Amino acid sequence: MLDKKIIYKIEEKVGHKITTTDCIWLSKEITDKTNRVIGETTLKRMWGYTSDKNRKPHRSTLDIIAEFLGYKDYNTLAIDLELPEIVISDFEERDAIETDTLNIGDIVELSYLPNRLFSLKYVGDSRFIIETVDNSRNLIAGDIVKITHIEKGLPLYIPEVFRDGKNLGAYEAAKNGGLTSIEVLS
Numbered sequence: 001m002l003d004k005k006i007i008y009k010i011e012e013k014v015g016h017k018i019t020t021t022d023c024i025w026l027s028k029e030i031t032d033k034t035n036r037v038i039g040e041t042t043l044k045r046m047w048g049y050t051s052d053k054n055r056k057p058h059r060s061t062l063d064i065i066a067e068f069l070g071y072k073d074y075n076t077l078a079i080d081l082e083l084p085e086i087v088i089s090d091f092e093e094r095d096a097i098e099t100d101t102l103n104i105g106d107i108v109e110l111s112y113l114p115n116r117l118f119s120l121k122y123v124g125d126s127r128f129i130i131e132t133v134d135n136s137r138n139l140i141a142g143d144i145v146k147i148t149h150i151e152k153g154l155p156l157y158i159p160e161v162f163r164d165g166k167n168l169g170a171y172e173a174a175k176n177g178g179l180t181s182i183e184v185l186s
Helices: 004-014 022-034 040-047 059-068 074-080
Strands: 096-098 107-112 116-124 127-134 144-146 149-151 156-163 166-173 181-185
Touching: 004 022, 004 059, 022 040, 022 059, 059 074, 096 181
Parallel strands: none
Antiparallel strands: 096 149, 107 116, 107 181, 116 127, 127 144, 144 156, 156 166
């Protein structure tokens, strides 16, 4: 969950308390202002509206929040708000997925700029069927893709794309800035 001082600062900026239904709107506001994405589910978690509200936000997410509030980064925001224990260096959990850890039927939602959104269904053997895709000129719903590693902040490398039984070759998505969000739905 996000520190109450930061929540107050965000709500002060937007002019009202953030409810669970406001998280979609706030996600868009943050993207419009920073050109970086924080998904609505992450925001709901940060406000304590989900069952895993005790999960700490990633440093990159905190940096986006700080930028939205007009700060250079999270450290600058933390100093200004006099938050306890400012960590300058630390080990960071990576927001990444090794696809062999997924269960058949899991849905992975990915996004990257500008406005690219994918929903992939895991079918086993590091392969996915693209269920839905928004704003892509190259990949389409129904394509079968092989992906072994997915990591936020990095480009998405797809060594094989199959369409109508034909291998179209390798494809690299999110070359500029990497993936902005990854979410696994079971």
